[in-house]
Amino acid sequence: MTPEQFASELEKKGIDLQENQLQQFATYFKVLVEWNEKMNLTALTSQTDVYLKHFYDSISAAFYVDLSKVDSICDVGAGAGFPSIPLKICYPHLHITIVDSLKKRIGFLNHLASELDLQHVSFYHDRAEIFGRNKLHREKYDIVTARAVARMSVLTELCMPLCKKGGKFVAMKGAQADDEIDKGTRAITLLGGELKETHTFTLPFEQGERSIIVVDKVKETPKKFPRKPGTPNKEPIE
Known part of the structure; x- marks a missing residue:
């Protein structure tokens, strides 16, 4: 996916990027590739892959959740900033x-946010199990999201x-999400959630399922949730 195709495909979804936003994505790609040479951020480094499988894929959450009416997003285990930084740019x-x-x-x-001149972004070095017990953050966010971090039963607890x-937990998954949902249903209910909907689609051009x-x-x-660090993964609620 070229930057031009990226902009065109998003426009079809009602997201019309301005020139400064397209430049932010170009800078994001440049910084990502530069830093990836000294630390492992992503296995995907070609422009085609990054724009499709990182940028477009991250923004796909907004196809199904109206972010224009949302104020705050917490992204758990974002790695190189996916999905929250592409969503922030949009x-x-x-x-x-x-x-x-x-x-x-x-x-x-922190370096990326400076290069992109992003405002109202905060980054915390912490385990999600500890962060979720912090009164400053517990039950504070309109949307909590995670992309390819852990299986659904574990992710729900984090x-x-x-x-x-009244908010939403938005999990971004690849193929075979139905099996994960089946195993994660008990955790969703136990932790105060109710499964609203699942949207399955294919990425443009390469047709990968999401x-x-x-x-x-x-x-x-x-x-009592989340439990101690490491426990959700070792003893998932299923």
Whole structure:
């Protein structure tokens, strides 16, 4: 996917990028490739792959959730900033919080935010299990999202405690999402969620399958969740 195709495909979805936003994506690609030479941020480094499988793929969450009416997003395990930084470029009004367990990635994100001149972005070096118990962040966000971080049963425990009642947990998945949903249903209910909808689609050009799982936060998450670091992965709620 070229930058021109990227802009065209987003326009079809009602997202009309201005010249300064297209320049931000160009800078994002440049900085990502430069930093990837000294630390492992992504296995995808060609312009075609980054624009399609990182930028476009990240923004696909906005095809199914109206971000124009959302104020805050918390992105758990964002790595190189996906999906929240591409979403922030498209929707500059968003207040973005990213939590990631690797300090080097937080260093990259701080540099990236400076290069892109992003406002209202905060990056935290922390484990999601600890972050989710912090009163400053627990049940504070309109949308909590994660992309390819962990299976649904685990991801729900990491993300739902951060989502405010009335907000949404948006999980971005590849193929075979149905199986993950089946195994994650108990965790969703137990942590105060209600599965609203699942959207499955294919990426343009290369036809890779993707799924967007939207969970409404209908009740407060019980205080005992999230459990200690590492426990959700070792003993998932299934």
